[in-house]
Amino acid sequence: MEQVLVLINPKSGVGGPHRYITAVQETWDDPWHDVYFQFSQSAEDGIEKVHRAVERGVNTVLVVGGDGMVNTIGSELVGTDVRFGVLPAGSGNGFARHFKTPLQPGPATKALLNGHTEKIDVGKVNDRLFFVTCSMAWDAALVETFEKYPFRGIVPYVLAGAQQLLEYRAQPFHVEIDSEQLELKHPLIFTIANLTQFGSDVIVAPDAKADDGNLELVAIETKDMPLVLAQVHRFIEKTFHQHHLVTNRNFKTMTVRRENDTPIQIDGELYQTEGDVHIQVLPSALNVIIPSL
Numbered sequence: 001m002e003q004v005l006v007l008i009n010p011k012s013g014v015g016g017p018h019r020y021i022t023a024v025q026e027t028w029d030d031p032w033h034d035v036y037f038q039f040s041q042s043a044e045d046g047i048e049k050v051h052r053a054v055e056r057g058v059n060t061v062l063v064v065g066g067d068g069m070v071n072t073i074g075s076e077l078v079g080t081d082v083r084f085g086v087l088p089a090g091s092g093n094g095f096a097r098h099f100k101t102p103l104q105p106g107p108a109t110k111a112l113l114n115g116h117t118e119k120i121d122v123g124k125v126n127d128r129l130f131f132v133t134c135s136m137a138w139d140a141a142l143v144e145t146f147e148k149y150p151f152r153g154i155v156p157y158v159l160a161g162a163q164q165l166l167e168y169r170a171q172p173f174h175v176e177i178d179s180e181q182l183e184l185k186h187p188l189i190f191t192i193a194n195l196t197q198f199g200s201d202v203i204v205a206p207d208a209k210a211d212d213g214n215l216e217l218v219a220i221e222t223k224d225m226p227l228v229l230a231q232v233h234r235f236i237e238k239t240f241h242q243h244h245l246v247t248n249r250n251f252k253t254m255t256v257r258r259e260n261d262t263p264i265q266i267d268g269e270l271y272q273t274e275g276d277v278h279i280q281v282l283p284s285a286l287n288v289i290i291p292s293l
């Protein structure tokens with residue numbers, strides 16, 4: 001009998017958690033699965049609950065939440081054989097969208113039930129893990145503005161980006177990427193992608209693969225703000241990485257040296273870091289249920 005914990009972030013999801021509970025009951029509650037539900041009241045509470053579940057021998061953890069939840073709970077499961085599935089209930093859902101998980105609770109639970117398990121890579125930035133993206137320039141600064149908007153989605157994301165573009169002061173990055181040195185005098189975008197998108201189908205690295213043992217750098221260095229604004233549509237069209245000013249690299253390890261320790265975006269949340277930033281890939285580190293329609 002497969003032991004399945006469904007861990008729900010009560011802050012996520014339009015219309016509350018009941019739609020997800022009903023959907024799981026209608027699909028996963030069968031003779032092969034022993035399903036139980038818990039609420040994750042905070043990141044700490046969720047981590048504690050998953051830790052205890054792993055100690056009790058849980059086989060599968062399904063989270064109901066967005067990329068913040070993926071990050072906190074996924075981090076606890078890295079290095080275990082526990083299967084990790086995501087029922088998208090966030091606003092951006094970059095992780096779930098990468099794997100083409102349906103966004104409605106019913107189809108999403110069915111797609112996970114029919115899915116198969118694969119080990120995927122995970123990124124590490126200093127002592128934190130990331131699963132989707134991590135950013136360090138204007139693409140990080142805009143998150144602070146975005147978080148002040150009372151509503152979520154692509155519109156406030158673009159508005160926050162435009163507002164931050166006027167205020168953002170770039171600083172030089174000295175980058176060691178595998179055995180190569182890069183000097184970026186005026187980086188505006190500096191994103192490391194494990195998966196393809198930031199969320200909301202804003203695609204930064206369309207060629208990023210979850211299981212290739214690499215991370216992908218997508219960076220643009222320019223002082224020409226209007227040029228960047230005029231290219232924003234390319235994130236939706238999946239062609240941003242092809243622009244001639246964009247630097248793309250697949251890599252395994254990277255060190256970034258900066259003068260100012262500005263906050264870093266990790267799976268949609270901002271974190272303060274100090275000193276040099278070390279990034280590396282942890283290949284095949286998380287056992288994920290890949291949905292099947």
Ligand SMILES: Nc1ncnc2c1ncn2[C@@H]1O[C@H](COP(=O)(O)OP(=O)(O)OP(=O)(O)O)[C@@H](O)[C@H]1O
Pocket residue numbers: 009010011012040041042043044046047064065066067068069070072073089090091092093094152199267268269
């Ligand atoms: N394990 C957790 N349990 C409860 N709350 C969490 C957990 N992890 C993160 N949070 C917090 O819950 C809030 C909502 O996060 P969540 O990732 O579920 O949705 P979201 O931010 O809308 O998603 P997305 O990042 O996909 O847009 C955030 O403030 C986040 O810090």
